[in-house]
Each structure stands twice: as structure tokens, then as C-alpha cells.
Amino acid sequence: MQAQTQVYHLFAGKLFALSLKYSRNYHDAEDVLQDSFIIAFNKMYQYESKGSFEGWLKRIVVNTALQRYREKSPLQLVKDEQNIESKEDILIDVDETKIELNFMLELIQQLPDRYRLVFNLYVLDNFSHKEIANMLEISEGTSKSNLSRARLILKRKIEDYQQKQENA
Structure with missing residues (x-):
């Protein structure tokens, strides 16, 4: 538990900034961050030391934010690309x-x-x-x-x- 607290304090600031970038608002970013740490702590055994630990955590945050987006937003297809300016x-x-x-x-x-x-x-x-x-x-x-x-x-x-x- 103490190790988790240290990991949280070490990375929470950077990961919150990343979470905010992919979230609709501050509250959603907090939820993404919390969910991401829960996922990371539950899947710590899957980290294989092949890349940076921070990079692994960032990927979890991005994936968590994208998953929340997919759950909340219906798929919207855009078929008419001719109307887009060059x-x-x-x-x-x-x-x-x-x-x-x-x-x-x-x-x-x-x-x-x-x-x-x-x-x-x-x-x-x-x-x-x-x-x-x-x-x-x-x-x-x-x-x-x-x-x-x-x-x-x-x-x-x-x-x-x-x-x-x-x-x-």
C-alpha cells in the first residue's frame, strides 16, 4: 500500500494533466485519473519493464479516457469530406x-x-x-x-x- 501511495504522488500531477487533455472537464479528468490508477495497480503484474513505467501509466490513462469517451458518445460517421476546406x-x-x-x-x-x-x-x-x-x-x-x-x-x-x- 505504501508503494502505491508513492507511485500515486510521483505521477499523479503529470497523469492528471494528460487526463485533462482527453476529458470533457476537470471532474471527468479526475474520474479518468482515479480509474487509471485502479487499473494500473490491479494490473501491475503485467508491466514488463520493456519501456518506461511512466509511459505505461500514460498509456493506461489515454486508454481509460478513450474508453470513457466510447461509452458516453455514440459513433458519429462523417461521409461527406468534400465540404471540408483543403x-x-x-x-x-x-x-x-x-x-x-x-x-x-x-x-x-x-x-x-x-x-x-x-x-x-x-x-x-x-x-x-x-x-x-x-x-x-x-x-x-x-x-x-x-x-x-x-x-x-x-x-x-x-x-x-x-x-x-x-x-x-
């Missing part, structure tokens, strides 16, 4: 926008769940669309579509913010 039109140059990182993270948190998850997995965690499709149980096309829509929403929010700043 990829070049929705790339976001964060350096050019001069927006603080914390504000950008707030904007990402405001995305609808399905867009936020794909955006985080692809852009922040470098998963491929094939990997994302498997994790979220969607098609690769839906993953690409959700990423494009997330970028478009973020681009519009940034433009709105910049417009308000210029008019202030």
Missing part, C-alpha cells in the same frame, strides 16, 4: 498567431469531444490516423475529417480572438 487552408501557425500556449490549450479544450480527441492524438501525441481509427473505433477517413474540422474550428476561434484584439 488542408492548406486550415493549418494553424501558432508562432504567427502570437497566442499564448495556455489560451491555445483552452481553445483545444473547447472543441467537441470527437474533434478534440483526434486533434490531441494526431497533433500533440503524434499518432497516425490508422492508430487513431483503431483506438476510437472509427474509420481513417473519419479521423482525417475530424482533424480537419478541429483545425478549422481552431483557426476560426483564433481569427475571432485576433479580430477582437485589433478592435479593442
Whole structure:
């Protein structure tokens, strides 16, 4: 029990930040973190020391958050990809926008769940669309579509913010 307490105190902060990235709100992130530690402690025997222990815990947190998402959200397929603007039109140059990182993270948190998850997995965690499709149980096309829509929403929010700043 003392070892579990030490593991918790050592990793809870980082894992909570990760959990928050994949959760709808603070409360859901707390639930994901708690569930993740329960899973990790119950499956500690499965850790094989092949990678970092922290990496193993992070994978549990991501998988737990994705599982909660799948349980709470009905599958939403996107079939009409022609209406999505070209990829070049929705790339976001964060350096050019001069927006603080914390504000950008707030904007990402405001995305609808399905867009936020794909955006985080692809852009922040470098998963491929094939990997994302498997994790979220969607098609690769839906993953690409959700990423494009997330970028478009973020681009519009940034433009709105910049417009308000210029008019202030």
C-alpha cells in the first residue's frame, strides 16, 4: 500500500494533466485519473519493464479516457469530406498567431469531444490516423475529417480572438 501511495504522488500531477487533455472537464479528468490508477495497480503484474513505467501509466490513462469517451458518445460517421476546406487552408501557425500556449490549450479544450480527441492524438501525441481509427473505433477517413474540422474550428476561434484584439 505504501508503494502505491508513492507511485500515486510521483505521477499523479503529470497523469492528471494528460487526463485533462482527453476529458470533457476537470471532474471527468479526475474520474479518468482515479480509474487509471485502479487499473494500473490491479494490473501491475503485467508491466514488463520493456519501456518506461511512466509511459505505461500514460498509456493506461489515454486508454481509460478513450474508453470513457466510447461509452458516453455514440459513433458519429462523417461521409461527406468534400465540404471540408483543403488542408492548406486550415493549418494553424501558432508562432504567427502570437497566442499564448495556455489560451491555445483552452481553445483545444473547447472543441467537441470527437474533434478534440483526434486533434490531441494526431497533433500533440503524434499518432497516425490508422492508430487513431483503431483506438476510437472509427474509420481513417473519419479521423482525417475530424482533424480537419478541429483545425478549422481552431483557426476560426483564433481569427475571432485576433479580430477582437485589433478592435479593442
